[in-house]
Amino acid sequence: MKRNPFSLFIGLLILVIFGFLLFSFQVRQSEVAVVTTFGRPTRPITEPGLHGKWPPPIQRVYKFDQRMQNFEDRVTEGQTRERFNVLTSVYVGWRITDPAAFLPKFAGSANPIAEAERKLDERLGNIKSAVVGKHSLSDFISVSDSGTNLAGIEGEILRAIQSEVSSNNWGLEVAFLGLKRLQLPESVSKAVLDRMQAERKVLADKSQYEGEKEASIIRSDAERRAADMVSQAESEAIEIRAKGEAQAAESLAAFKKNPELANFIFSLNALENSLKDRSILIFDQHTPPFDILRGVSTNLLNPSR
Amino acid sequence: MERSTQKNGLVNFLTLLVVGVAGFAVARSSGSLGGQVAALFLGMGLLVALVSWFQMRLEENERVERLELEELAKCHSATAMFDAKDSEVFPAQRAREQFERFFVPGFSALLFLIQAGGAWFLWHWLSNPATAVAIRNPSTALALFGAFTLVLFLLGRFSATYARLRNDRLLRPGASHLLLDAFLCLAVSIDLGIVWSGSPKADAYVAFGLCALLVLIAVETLVALVLEIYRPRVKGKVERPLYDSRLVGLLSQPEGLITTAAQALDYQFGFKVSETWFYHLFFERALKWLLLLQAAAVVLSTCFVFVDAGEQALLERWGRPVPDRTLLNPGVHAKWPWPIDKAYISRTEQIQTIEVGFTPQEGKEEETVVLWTKAHTKEDNLLVANREPAVEETAAPNTAAAKRTPPVSFVTGSIPIEFQITNLVAWAYNNGDAMALLKHVATREVVLYCLSADMNELMSSGRLEASRALAERIQVAADARGLGARILAVGLQDLHPPVKVAEDYEKVIAATQTRQAKILNAMAEQIRTNALASGQAATVVNRAQSDRIAREAGARAQAALFTNQIPAFQAAPAVYAQRAYLQTFARATANARKYVMLTTNTHDVLIFDLEEKIRRDLLGDLDVPAPKPTK
Numbered sequence: 001m002k003r004n005p006f007s008l009f010i011g012l013l014i015l016v017i018f019g020f021l022l023f024s025f026q027v028r029q030s031e032v033a034v035v036t037t038f039g040r041p042t043r044p045i046t047e048p049g050l051h052g053k054w055p056p057p058i059q060r061v062y063k064f065d066q067r068m069q070n071f072e073d074r075v076t077e078g079q080t081r082e083r084f085n086v087l088t089s090v091y092v093g094w095r096i097t098d099p100a101a102f103l104p105k106f107a108g109s110a111n112p113i114a115e116a117e118r119k120l121d122e123r124l125g126n127i128k129s130a131v132v133g134k135h136s137l138s139d140f141i142s143v144s145d146s147g148t149n150l151a152g153i154e155g156e157i158l159r160a161i162q163s164e165v166s167s168n169n170w171g172l173e174v175a176f177l178g179l180k181r182l183q184l185p186e187s188v189s190k191a192v193l194d195r196m197q198a199e200r201k202v203l204a205d206k207s208q209y210e211g212e213k214e215a216s217i218i219r220s221d222a223e224r225r226a227a228d229m230v231s232q233a234e235s236e237a238i239e240i241r242a243k244g245e246a247q248a249a250e251s252l253a254a255f256k257k258n259p260e261l262a263n264f265i266f267s268l269n270a271l272e273n274s275l276k277d278r279s280i281l282i283f284d285q286h287t288p289p290f291d292i293l294r295g296v297s298t299n300l301l302n303p304s305r
Numbered sequence: 306m307e308r309s310t311q312k313n314g315l316v317n318f319l320t321l322l323v324v325g326v327a328g329f330a331v332a333r334s335s336g337s338l339g340g341q342v343a344a345l346f347l348g349m350g351l352l353v354a355l356v357s358w359f360q361m362r363l364e365e366n367e368r369v370e371r372l373e374l375e376e377l378a379k380c381h382s383a384t385a386m387f388d389a390k391d392s393e394v395f396p397a398q399r400a401r402e403q404f405e406r407f408f409v410p411g412f413s414a415l416l417f418l419i420q421a422g423g424a425w426f427l428w429h430w431l432s433n434p435a436t437a438v439a440i441r442n443p444s445t446a447l448a449l450f451g452a453f454t455l456v457l458f459l460l461g462r463f464s465a466t467y468a469r470l471r472n473d474r475l476l477r478p479g480a481s482h483l484l485l486d487a488f489l490c491l492a493v494s495i496d497l498g499i500v501w502s503g504s505p506k507a508d509a510y511v512a513f514g515l516c517a518l519l520v521l522i523a524v525e526t527l528v529a530l531v532l533e534i535y536r537p538r539v540k541g542k543v544e545r546p547l548y549d550s551r552l553v554g555l556l557s558q559p560e561g562l563i564t565t566a567a568q569a570l571d572y573q574f575g576f577k578v579s580e581t582w583f584y585h586l587f588f589e590r591a592l593k594w595l596l597l598l599q600a601a602a603v604v605l606s607t608c609f610v611f612v613d614a615g616e617q618a619l620l621e622r623w624g625r626p627v628p629d630r631t632l633l634n635p636g637v638h639a640k641w642p643w644p645i646d647k648a649y650i651s652r653t654e655q656i657q658t659i660e661v662g663f664t665p666q667e668g669k670e671e672e673t674v675v676l677w678t679k680a681h682t683k684e685d686n687l688l689v690a691n692r693e694p695a696v697e698e699t700a701a702p703n704t705a706a707a708k709r710t711p712p713v714s715f716v717t718g719s720i721p722i723e724f725q726i727t728n729l730v731a732w733a734y735n736n737g738d739a740m741a742l743l744k745h746v747a748t749r750e751v752v753l754y755c756l757s758a759d760m761n762e763l764m765s766s767g768r769l770e771a772s773r774a775l776a777e778r779i780q781v782a783a784d785a786r787g788l789g790a791r792i793l794a795v796g797l798q799d800l801h802p803p804v805k806v807a808e809d810y811e812k813v814i815a816a817t818q819t820r821q822a823k824i825l826n827a828m829a830e831q832i833r834t835n836a837l838a839s840g841q842a843a844t845v846v847n848r849a850q851s852d853r854i855a856r857e858a859g860a861r862a863q864a865a866l867f868t869n870q871i872p873a874f875q876a877a878p879a880v881y882a883q884r885a886y887l888q889t890f891a892r893a894t895a896n897a898r899k900y901v902m903l904t905t906n907t908h909d910v911l912i913f914d915l916e917e918k919i920r921r922d923l924l925g926d927l928d929v930p931a932p933k934p935t936k
Contacts, residue, residue, distance in 0.1 A: 006597075022448040030733070030737075048621075056449070068737060091748075093786070101342070197805075216822040218824065219827050229838040233841065234841065248856045255864070258728040261871065268889040275893040276896075279897065283902065
């Protein structure tokens, strides 16, 4: 039979590649691995690089991400010390520290990391409720930065979950934990929103009526000032007139020289002034200058007769 | 039919059985979707190989039976035995005929149901998001599927050649399935290689592709079943088995396509193109080298990594960061071929954004106008403290000394946080999902800040300060978690009260404006009133001044006049007085209506009707009340 060296080379190359893949495996910097021999964990690998193994089913390799994993737990409802309901959720940072211990507990599921997080989530629900119940709402909410005790609450939850994890030897450590959500139940939220609306109404009314008040004050003040100005002006006017009168009175000395004549002239002036407007005067024949008519025949006044 | 053919058929069946079981186990344990779909093809091939092997046995029995009868016929030229009917004389033939008549169509129908049902089930199964899982040990699965490829290909190639040489129609279906399954295993191997190199979606694409292929094969089987009903039966003609798919045959032996193409070329050009030196050179010698060159080019292309501007790459050798070359900056870098060296490229200088405080909703993010009163995303309510409530609460005496919980309010809004990766090694190696952790950390800082912040301040004067403070806090928290990121900005521009109360907030703003408007109107009136009053006052004073001047001047003039009148009076007192009187009388009464009584009869009664002379305007403004009705 004719041997084709090309086909032989290619076949050999493929065999070498597949063989290499079957007998070796890589562990990345970000990974840890456990090699099982007939199902029993025999070799934990924490150093990255190329490693050898027997092909399946003799040996199998389970690789896990050794970096810090993080997840957010479910939002759970709990009561504070004064029986105030709050909803909380935390994020958790954890990492695999002992892959050989981690493997048998979580590798049975399709996604061991997700399974471990599910278990942690279950434990966290209890712990959170217990810790929240020991604190009052003022430890969560405060008007000043130093008023809350959130760091302390987070620390309590962290210590509790760390204790549970280490006592069960899950092969992982919970490194940190932080509060991610702090909310109120829906019914309470609705009440808070109603209160916020009422508060806004108070502020709106306050603004509106304070505006009216201030407008009234401004108006009345303006009227008062106007009245002041006018009355001050009038009083000033009286003073001015009085000064005028005083000044005019100084001229009266001239009339002392002939009071009789002065009075006569004043009378004439008064008469003239009093008759300025339309007047009806009825005179008899004795009144000068009509007295000139006295003794004159009335017929003279009417020549046609 | 020789026994070697039967053995070949049995080997095909057993190989498909072993590889099928092993392939399914490997696919399940690694979680490869493509591998699991390929396992169904292996199962179908197994059934076809089993049925064809069984049919081979029936034909072999028939052949042996005929030989025996021929031998007997030679010994006994005429016996009663040969007078009997065929069914009695040839039981093996009858069994084979019955098998082909009933079992083969039934099996083909069953095959169609498996193909169609399998395609339907797999398509739904693959469409379920929960189906896809991260592939475990892709390198091992790749190697095993590669090994399956080799085994199936070698055996399938041998069987196909053997079937073609011996023109064995029953060996061909199993051989076709072996070759097709070899190609499918190769596809799964390539798919696992792609997954291993960092593209996990490739597995789902291959799985869906295999599903589509299954649908095509099912359609072909159905068409073959329908045509089988109307196919003319010619006695003695050797028929192609119904379960022998032409499509499978074509896919498993693609060189058939080349042969067909060559024949078409021969026909088109009018001479045997397939026998020219070019055809032989290209297709028979150069093609495999070209393919090898192509494969070498693919491998060579993995020896270089191109890092673009704004990017950095992490270089790993056998999974371990390469000393002194862990971080590759923009440019071309040489490396060992995949899978020895692997480079992971990230955009480090790009300004990236995470959003805190809301759940994005498709379509709503494109709205150009963002209002408080209209929800643009599914916004979370953040708790904030009220430092200055609208109405001061009266505290119970016993709580005066204790810590009091301030009234809480809600604030919502999307808070974009911009950041850059400053340390790719820390970003990639310290945390499994650095982006998610940064979002968690940022959310925590935002929530904590709001809990002790005043809402009104946060939404007005304190917004800029809060933005700066939050950026600092998030930076400190990110550094503590070794994220290797720099926080550039925290945007609080979209912070607002919840949609339900947003309108009330706007009403407060409106009320503030109304208040201002009222004050301004009053101020305008104030200006008007004061100006008018000022004018009036000035008028009054000016009039007084003028009166004073007139009065003084008049008095002085009168005094001067009087001083001058005295000599005149003294000169002729009576005349002067009379003249003055008459002059004044004339002036004063010039406009007056005068009645002069020139009568001496004093007994006359004079009646003047002066009624019409009363000025009407004196009575014009009088408002005379209407008389009350008498009871």
